Each structure stands twice: as structure tokens, then as C-alpha cells.
Amino acid sequence: MNVQARDVAQEFGHRFGRRPTVSRAPGRVNLIGEHTDYNDGFVMPAALEFATLVAASPRTDRRLHVYSIILDQTREFDLDAAAETGRHDWSDYIFGVAVMLERSGRRLSGADLVVSTDVPLGSGLSSSAALEVSSAHALLTASGLHFEPIAVAKICQRAENDYVGMRCGIMDQYVSACGVAGAALLIDCRTLESRNVPIAPNLRLLVANSGVRHQHAGGEYNARREACEEGVRLLKPALGPIKALRDVTPEVLEANRKRLPELIYRRCRHIVTENARVLEAERALIAGDFAACGAAMNASHASMRDDFEITCPEVDFLAELAQATPGVFGSRMTGGGFGGCTVSLVEAGAVKRVSQILIDGYRVGCGRDAEVFDCSPSDGAGLIPL
Ligand code: GLA
Secondary structure (H helix, E strand, C coil): CCCCHHHHHHHHHHHHCCCCEEEEEEEEEECCCCCCHHHCCEECEEEEEEEEEEEEEECCCCEEEEEECCCCEEEEEEHHHCCCCCCCCCCHHHHHHHHHHHHCCCCCCCEEEEEEECCCCCCCCCHHHHHHHHHHHHHHHHCCCCCCHHHHHHHHHHHHHHHHCCCCCCHHHHHHHHCCCCEEEEEECCCCEEEEEECCCCEEEEEEEEEEECCCHHHHHHHHHHHHHHHHHHHHHHHCCCCCHHHCCHHHHHHCHHHCCHHHHHHHHHHHHHHHHHHHHHHHHHHCCHHHHHHHHHHHHHHHHHHHCCCCHHHHHHHHHHHCCCCEEEEEEECCCCEEEEEEEEEHHHHHHHHHHHHHHHHHHHCCCCEEEEECCCCCCEEECC
16 A cells, blocks of 8 residues: 555666655545635645655756656746746646646755656545645655745645645645654644644544546636635625624524525625634544534534535535444545545444445445445655665
């Protein structure tokens, strides 16, 4: 399962004839708090053992040469002739990060890079953020510059917003840069402060990949973001200086319901109730009240399905099957939506049985194969000693 640093370093030596450094940045699973990040709200993701590795070594010029082992493709980029936006290619994530690092005042040297990953691609486990953050780490290391995790997370988000064209929030890049082994992070996406929320050793995070990815996902994501912004715009005259849905409680939203069209109201209701659920899940995990944490996860799924409308029949099936299975405290879709994975909070002793039930049930119920991963929270980005 694990992509190995020595394989990436070996490939690098073979192609470029030098010894590289190897940077690593993980994918993530979000326990709870979906689409709340760009509303200045709360999220609770954990970094995964699935990660992207980037072997790197500086060049004497200002060019970037990148080889992807997975795709068996090479790309080149001139730091002195950088385009303003990407070209709809996997390399946009790397070159966009280079452009934004330079715009932040960090002068990069050219570099040779070899990239590989075991983060399942396009399945809602943040393969993009893992590529961005590992590339940032590699480019900074090759340039002799310091990796500042939160600053780098913001730069990587800017690359995805302005270079790739996806208006994502900060969650994925933040946890990929700052994750902590054994814990989820409660991130306040307004202040960018975080607290560790330890995952008890008798709990497991079971991730089930539906294998479904809807093509319109990017457009629908941006549309959800616009609906939230519209909600803030319509609520402002009544509520005064609110900046984001973070500033609206469920009670205040109810009291002002008639100011919003029905659809915008439901989009906003997901966000304001989800923020409350994230804090409840944190409280419950710390208190060892796994049932209460699971109940918040189940309610989150229902809210994503009914109010935010970002699930699909396959992930609904997987979440509902897990919720009905003994040994599972709670289950929900994780990530941006329109397919991808579910995450279930499972008693350690029940993991094998629950995995089999999900695989068999999904095959019978949806006629498809689910991949199920038993995940442990890992550390965020860093250098791998060779
Ligand atoms: C994607 C985005 C994140 C976040 C989630 C939904 O993963 O990259 O910023 O908005 O969707 O919670």
C-alpha cells in the first residue's frame, strides 16, 4: 500500500544522476465539518498514512523538471516565464504552488523533481492538497528555504484557487501541512488555530471508497460556495456586520428564515448546524462519548444529503449501511462530495467484520466494488530520512 521513499529516490537517481531529498505530505479524511471551511467555520480532519512523495534536488537554472512515476509523464516549467493560470494538467498543482511561493516573496531555485503517491486519486481524500503541500515542501527544501506549515497551507490554497481555478477552502492543505499522528485536528478556519483531538486507540477510522466521481463536482462545489455567499449577503441587512455564516447561529438563521429563498436557506442551514456538530463531535471524542460523536456524524450525513445536496445514491448507501451495522458509532460522506468516500467511526475489534459487510453489501446493493481502508491519523508534511 505505501509508496516508498527509497523507490522514489532510486527513480530520481536513475533519471537525474544525483541524490535527492524526499518530501512527504499526506492526504486526509475529514471526520466532520463539510463545506464549513470557506464559511470561516470549524472542521475536524485527520492526516492519513496515504501520502505523496516528492524527490527533489536543486538545478543551477530557474527551470522545474518534473517526472510523475504514476503517470509516466514529464513536464517542464520556467520560473522566469510563468503563466498566470494553469493549463488543465496535473502539473498545475506543482507549478501553481511554485508561482504562489514566489509571489509570497520566496525566491526559488530551479529543481528536478520526481513525484509519486498512494493517495487514491479523485476520491475525496485530498490527493490535490497532498501534491501541493509535498511540492511546496520539496521546492522550499531545494531552495534552502524554511517550511512554515500554516503559511504554506495558505499559499497552496491560493494556488488551487487562482491557478487551478477551484475555490476550495483551507482544510485540506492545512491538515496535510500540520497533521499530528494519533489525532484529528479541530481547525478554526477563521483564526487558523487548531487543537489536537486524540483518536482513542480502541477507535478506528474506516474509509470506504465508493469509486464514484461525478464529473460536475468542481462546478457544483463552486455553486455551493456561491449559495453560502448569497446567504450572507441577504442576511446582512438584518444581522449587521456578519462576515460569514460562521457568525450565524442556528437560532438566528431560523428567526430570519423568511429573508432567504428556500434553497439558499437550506444551504445555510447545513453550514450553521454543521459548525455546531463539529464542536459537539470534538466534545464527545474528548469525553470518550463515541456514541454522541457518531450521532453528530450521522446527522452531518443527513444534512449533506438533504440540505446541502452533495451526496449521491452510492455514498448514501455506504453511509446508511455502516450506520446500521453493530460496532459502528457513526458514518458519513467525507470531502467535497458528489461521490468519493465515507468515513465511519468503528470499534477497533469490529473493523474486519464491518469492512466485509460494507464490501459485500455494496456489491449486492449497488453492483460495484468498494475499497475499504482502516486508517490511522498520521503526521503532516515533512522530510523523510533516507
Ligand atoms: C474540498 C475542499 C475543502 C473543503 C471540502 C468540503 O475538500 O478542498 O476546502 O471545502 O471540500 O468540506
